[in-house]
Amino acid sequence: MSDHYITTESRENKRPRTPSHSGTSRAPKRPQPPALNHEPSAPPDTMTLPPPVESSPQPAVPPPLLPNTTPPVVLTEPLLPTPQAQIAVPATEITPRPPNGFPVPQLCDQVTRGLDETLLTAWSNKPGPKAWIRPWRAKFEPDAEATWSKLKTLVQRVIGQEASTTLVISTPQEDGTFTTERSPPPWHFLVSGLSQDATTFLVNLQVISTPEITAFTLPFVQPTPTYICTLENFTLPDSPESNTIVASVVKQAIQSDDVIPEFIRGLDPDPDVLPTLINSIHVTSLRIANNITRKQTLWNVYCSYNPAFMTLDKHFLWRCLIRNLRFRSEDHGMGVVRLGEKQFRCVGCKSLDHPTGLCPFPSIPGWLGPKPQLTDSIPNQIAPTPRPIRGRNATRGGRGTPRGRAPRGGHRY
Numbered sequence: 001m002s003d004h005y006i007t008t009e010s011r012e013n014k015r016p017r018t019p020s021h022s023g024t025s026r027a028p029k030r031p032q033p034p035a036l037n038h039e040p041s042a043p044p045d046t047m048t049l050p051p052p053v054e055s056s057p058q059p060a061v062p063p064p065l066l067p068n069t070t071p072p073v074v075l076t077e078p079l080l081p082t083p084q085a086q087i088a089v090p091a092t093e094i095t096p097r098p099p100n101g102f103p104v105p106q107l108c109d110q111v112t113r114g115l116d117e118t119l120l121t122a123w124s125n126k127p128g129p130k131a132w133i134r135p136w137r138a139k140f141e142p143d144a145e146a147t148w149s150k151l152k153t154l155v156q157r158v159i160g161q162e163a164s165t166t167l168v169i170s171t172p173q174e175d176g177t178f179t180t181e182r183s184p185p186p187w188h189f190l191v192s193g194l195s196q197d198a199t200t201f202l203v204n205l206q207v208i209s210t211p212e213i214t215a216f217t218l219p220f221v222q223p224t225p226t227y228i229c230t231l232e233n234f235t236l237p238d239s240p241e242s243n244t245i246v247a248s249v250v251k252q253a254i255q256s257d258d259v260i261p262e263f264i265r266g267l268d269p270d271p272d273v274l275p276t277l278i279n280s281i282h283v284t285s286l287r288i289a290n291n292i293t294r295k296q297t298l299w300n301v302y303c304s305y306n307p308a309f310m311t312l313d314k315h316f317l318w319r320c321l322i323r324n325l326r327f328r329s330e331d332h333g334m335g336v337v338r339l340g341e342k343q344f345r346c347v348g349c350k351s352l353d354h355p356t357g358l359c360p361f362p363s364i365p366g367w368l369g370p371k372p373q374l375t376d377s378i379p380n381q382i383a384p385t386p387r388p389i390r391g392r393n394a395t396r397g398g399r400g401t402p403r404g405r406a407p408r409g410g411h412r413y
Contacts (some may be wrong), residue, residue: 114185214369280305
């Protein structure tokens with residue numbers, strides 16, 4: 001082993017040294033001459049990658065679509081054909097119309113429900129074509145500026161700036177009636193100031209779903225719904241055969257009633273009208289979960305025939321008469337109409353024939369609106385909030401309130 005020595009210097013011979021920490025700037029290096037056609041050699045057992053080739057930017061390739069999905073439509077031009085002087089609009093994604101059309105929300109209330117009567121009169125007297133537009137999950141808002149702005153922008157984009165230069169979106173005002181609904185009416189904004197072609201085009205869209213807002217359009221004269229009621233308590237499985245059985249029970253109940261035939265003959269004496277109405281009765285089933293362990297089959301009753309005399313008011317009377325019938329089956333029990341708090345009301349589309357969790361719109365391929373909620377249904381009425389009970393071992397720390405006096409600062413809830 002060789003010897004190791006440490007050389008030291010006396011204090012007198014030591015010289016100050018330049019600090020070597022990273023904060024000290026180093027002397028600039030001399031510029032090196034450029035290398036001519038010289039590439040550094042690759043280390044052993046490695047591959048030298050070729051230099052990147054510059055090319056023009058390529059458009060991004062979208063990922064492959066999942067099964068049963070439809071890409072949204074990107075609007076670079078308004079949907080409504082307009083002259084060449086049309087102002088260009090920003091690209092807008094909308095949900096494409098399904099091959100069989102959009103589902104029709106079954107609105108079994110007046111569109112103007114909850115609307116201030118004076119305002120309704122003024123709107124009815126507005127000249128020119130008119131239509132209704134309702135946002136998804138609509139509810140009355142005292143300050144509706146944000147919703148109004150989105151709706152106006154949406155209409156302008158789908159029909160074009162030039163066609164909507166005189167567009168007016170009128171904001172609803174409530175009539176002051178007390179309600180406990182979670183999403184109280186009025187829900188509809190009035191669309192006016194457009195040409196007849198533009199108004200008809202807007203109404204025929206029915207549903208406009210974009211990432212910013214989703215809205216439903218309706219003609220000013222509200223269309224008559226086909227939904228009658230929802231039945232429960234039949235001892236039948238969920239099947240097409242069961243739907244046929246329930247439809248037969250409903251038809252028999254209508255034929256056996258004394259009031260309904262007189263009601264229809266009072267509207268139209270033609271003897272063929274009532275049989276036509278009865279034959280147009282059809283039933284669809286839906287399966288809901290009442291809780292984690294129990295599921296229930298329900299049956300929606302529809303009447304697809306809509307004669308000219310069946311105005312909206314007459315339809316409500318006809319619907320009410322049917323809902324008061326007894327739907328008795330010899331083998332499958334007695335069907336009962338779901339009324340009151342059991343009546344469905346979809347929070348999203350406002351239809352009465354399904355709960356919120358079973359709304360068909362979010363399942364449409366290419367849907368850009370909100371996704372389904374975790375809960376199947378939200379009650380129409382707000383349940384009263386129970387007052388918390390405070391007593392022994394109910395306060396913080398397990399100490400009850402001393403008898404005869406309240407805690408400092410008053411009761412805490």
